[in-house]
Amino acid sequence: MHQVLDLTPESYQRHTIHLQERDWAETNCYVDVWIEQLHALGLDPMASMAFSVTPDFEGDQWTFFKFQLNDLYDLYGLEVQELVIWKTLLDNVEQQVKLNRPVLVELDSMFLPDTAGTAYQREHVKSTVSVNKIDRENKILGYFHAQGYYELTGTDFIEAFALPEANNQLTLAPYVEFVKLDGIKKLSKDSLRSKSEVILARQLSQLPKANPFEKFRHQFERDFAWLLEQPIETFHEYAFVTFRQFGACFELAANYLNWLAPEKYSTIAEQFSGISSATKVYQFQLARALNRKKMVDLNAIDNMAEMWLKAIEKLKKMVHSE
Known part of the structure; x- marks a missing residue:
């Protein structure tokens, strides 16, 4: 053994x-x-979650967000x-x-x-x-x-x-x-936060060039008609690579920013939390709409697009002003 x-x-x-x-x-x-x-x-996994602020709509799915291996090395020596x-x-x-x-x-x-x-x-x-x-x-x-x-x-x-x-x-x-694990290191909370802010600034260079929710809205409007003709299993697969991915990712982004500096990033974290909770509700509404063969309201995605834009614009200003 x-x-x-x-x-x-x-x-x-x-x-x-x-x-x-x-x-x-x-x-x-x-x-x-x-x-x-x-x-x-x-080791504190929260320090390495800067990746959670930059998901994008990739055309047929949202970013399958992951821990970045270079961050694991920089922060923990792994x-x-x-x-x-x-x-x-x-x-x-x-x-x-x-x-x-x-x-x-x-x-x-x-x-x-x-x-x-x-x-x-x-x-x-x-x-x-x-x-x-x-x-x-x-x-x-x-x-x-x-x-x-x-x-x-x-x-x-x-x-x-x-x-x-x-x-x-x-x-x-x-x-x-x-x-x-040979080079594993356990930094203090202050050192982790300091290093993590540097990683966050670097991560922001990977922000989507366009609002990902606007891109997704256009694709989803076309996808919905297709989903109406598919079995419920297809909807579950679709929801996993779309709503589940960005909903869970932005909830994680809120957790990360509240860990990093709650007094500094709290309003941005609230916007990301708002996206997460709205997505969870919307996914349930979508399942019911598909079951009834009715079109779903797309305004919720427009609202997410607005929340994303406000959060990202403020985050960029705060991080790059330092």
Whole structure:
């Protein structure tokens, strides 16, 4: 058995962001797993969330927002590298964990017990987990996923790694990263905030050139007619890559700015929170409208566009004036 941190699902205490009541209980698999992985390492994940202020509409989806690897290095001294799967998935993952390195790997939620009630034993859904513990002999995997730390065993272990006796076989190796902890550093809160403000200024250079909500509104108006003819499953997929992405991202942006300097950025954080909460309500309204085969009001997206513009203009002035 090999493990990076001495943890159990019963004793693990989740990060506060996954304990509080939120518009979006989960963000996306990559962000959620990094929040818990950093937290478990004794690092504050809030410092590395400047990426959350610059999502864009990418034409057919919103930005799949993620922690930036250069920020993880600058703030915490973590070096993240891609792991080439040239043996078996189990062999390569086990070797890195043996070297005291967490491994972020895409596994099938069909075999992740923490997704019970959604994907577990129901459907094949790719999701990123961070492997902390691996016991090949007893077929136990300890992993971070979504809002916490979990374990899977037995048949789930066999199927998740597509072992020879599994019914599920990998046709292509998943994307895998490993984290080198050799240079890990734990800065003071003041140092983290100072470094994070520098990162925020750098991140603002990646702001969308045009208001992303205006671009999205035009596309969504066309997409709605198409969605009316699609099964409800298609709507859920569409909502995940659009409303869920920007709603959760701007809620995270509000959390980040309130962590960074609440007295300074509170009004901007309120605008981002307003986008998040309005998006959650609008997504429910959209589902009902599709069920009734009726057009949905687009004014809500116009309001989001206005909130975004006010927040971004003020944020740019405040950051670049220093």
